Amino acid sequence: MAGNLREVLPGVFETILPNEKKGINRVRVLILPGDPGERSLMVDTGYGTPSCQERVEWALATLGVECATLDLFVTHKHLDHCGLAAALAGKGARVHMNPVEDRHRYDALYQIMDSRDPAQVHLLGQVGITPEKQPEAWARFVRYDDQVKASVLYTIQPFDYTHVAGGDVFSCGGYRFHTVWLPGHTMGQMGLYEPDKKLFLCADQVIDGVAPIVGTSFPDEHLLAGYFRSLADIKHKYSDGLVIPAHGPYLGEYPAWAKGWAGAAPVPGVRHAVDKIVFAYLDKVDMIKHILDASKRRLTVMEVACIAYGIEKIPEGEWAFFQFKMIVTKAFSILEYLYEEEFALRTEIDGTLYWESATR
Numbered sequence: 257m258a259g260n261l262r263e264v265l266p267g268v269f270e271t272i273l274p275n276e277k278k279g280i281n282r283v284r285v286l287i288l289p290g291d292p293g294e295r296s297l298m299v300d301t302g303y304g305t306p307s308c309q310e311r312v313e314w315a316l317a318t319l320g321v322e323c324a325t326l327d328l329f330v331t332h333k334h335l336d337h338c339g340l341a342a343a344l345a346g347k348g349a350r351v352h353m354n355p356v357e358d359r360h361r362y363d364a365l366y367q368i369m370d371s372r373d374p375a376q377v378h379l380l381g382q383v384g385i386t387p388e389k390q391p392e393a394w395a396r397f398v399r400y401d402d403q404v405k406a407s408v409l410y411t412i413q414p415f416d417y418t419h420v421a422g423g424d425v426f427s428c429g430g431y432r433f434h435t436v437w438l439p440g441h442t443m444g445q446m447g448l449y450e451p452d453k454k455l456f457l458c459a460d461q462v463i464d465g466v467a468p469i470v471g472t473s474f475p476d477e478h479l480l481a482g483y484f485r486s487l488a489d490i491k492h493k494y495s496d497g498l499v500i501p502a503h504g505p506y507l508g509e510y511p512a513w514a515k516g517w518a519g520a521a522p523v524p525g526v527r528h529a530v531d532k533i534v535f536a537y538l539d540k541v542d543m544i545k546h547i548l549d550a551s552k553r554r555l556t557v558m559e560v561a562c563i564a565y566g567i568e569k570i571p572e573g574e575w576a577f578f579q580f581k582m583i584v585t586k587a588f589s590i591l592e593y594l595y596e597e598e599f600a601l602r603t604e605i606d607g608t609l610y611w612e613s614a615t616r
């Protein structure tokens with residue numbers, strides 16, 4: 257089996273990697289072979305599955321890129337972006353990531369890979385999932401343990417990395433990228449911007465046609481507010497060139513130096529894509545505010561998530577359940593935003609956060 261590989265800009269190669277669980281959720285990996293004597297650069301890795309690994313290794317070999325001289329830039333610590341980081345580091349690649357991604361083990365509600373671990377119990381209790389309050393959801397998380405342990409897809413093997421912060425520079429093959437901190441989709445997400453070429457690798461911050469999940473399981477991190485600020489930045493500073501997200505089509509327009517290079521026309525209008533995401537979130541913010549206003553009692557994050565997203569039953573299916581826990585974290589970030597903006601009150605009782613309207 258060979259993978260797919262195409263030169264999308266001079267010296268920039270793209271390979272699209274699959275997620276066998278869900279065909280549509282494919283991830284873009286970019287490889288820039290270094291000039292002679294120079295290190296090569298790879299942005300994100302795809303999932304930690306054998307088939308992704310086979311395809312990545314094929315792509316690197318086809319381009320003559322050796323792991324020993326490869327810088328792997330991990331935009332954020334989600335399994336579709338760093339699933340192979342440990343494997344590639346083991347072959348000698350140097351991994352780079354913002355250490356803020358590791359301030360907690362993982363951001364999407366289930367991070368410790370054991371629902372009975374005290375830190376994990378605390379995390380689930382915070383959103384209102386305990387054996388007493390939500391036996392069905394709790395039981396599903398316990399069963400998830402086995403699914404996660406049996407699946408390379410959901411496991412992020414630990415890896416060592418060099419710390420990056422906003423403003424670091426990665427030079428490779430005639431490109432000189434500056435790192436840009438993109439809080440929102442995750443707290444420590446980083447993008448790469450080439451100012452002379454007006455080329456912006458924006459990870460999962462802006463994707464055409466979907467509102468990327470702003471998922472946190474931790475209070476007082478102001479993640480949604482940070483996302484709105486970052487999107488405003490993208491709209492005003494980075495929207496006049498070519499924007500390459502990690503999923504879906506490109507955004508913007510090819511700059512003059514690269515006109516029509518890859519053959520496929522990007523979706524025009526980065527600004528429009530940004531606006532759509534902002535308004536989608538504001539819609540949900542408004543909807544969740546109304547849920548709090550209409551409720552006669554205080555609600556947990558999970559209760560709000562189920563009302564807001566019409567979830568009547570905890571999903572049985574593995575992928576549906578994975579999405580369910582992402583939705584709970586999304587509701588969390590929206591509730592936090594309402595709290596910061598003084599539309600909601602937050603009370604902690606026995607480790608669980610309860611939310612009510614502050615404006616009723």
Ligand SMILES: [Zn+2]
Pocket residue numbers: 283334336337460502503
């Ligand atoms: Zn992603």
